[in-house]
Amino acid sequence: MDKKIKKIYVPMTETAFYILLSLKTPRYGYLIMQYIEKLTKGRIKMGAGTLYGGLSKMQKDGLIEIVKVEDKRKIYQITELGNELLNIEKARIRELYRNAEGTDDQ
Known part of the structure; x- marks a missing residue:
């Protein structure tokens, strides 16, 4: 994995x-x-600008790809690199959670 890409996306x-x-x-x-x-029960309502800016950057960085175009709609899917970064981030979040649960709030 490209260290530059990892540095950009982790933490995510x-x-x-x-x-x-x-x-x-x-x-x-x-x-x-x-x-x-x-998924977030309404906590995150992503705006179009945020979403499409993110999609464009992630596509350029190779984390996602367009797999099909239907009626002018671009259909995206995560790539192997994107999946690898997502798994690294999930492990990081699990560690944060474990460490937070294992401490006393004093």
């Missing part, structure tokens, strides 16, 4: 995390926004 922003997570299944923009809103 919540936006990047949820975009990559949503693209484990191929989706187009509006479906990505709906999925993230549903």
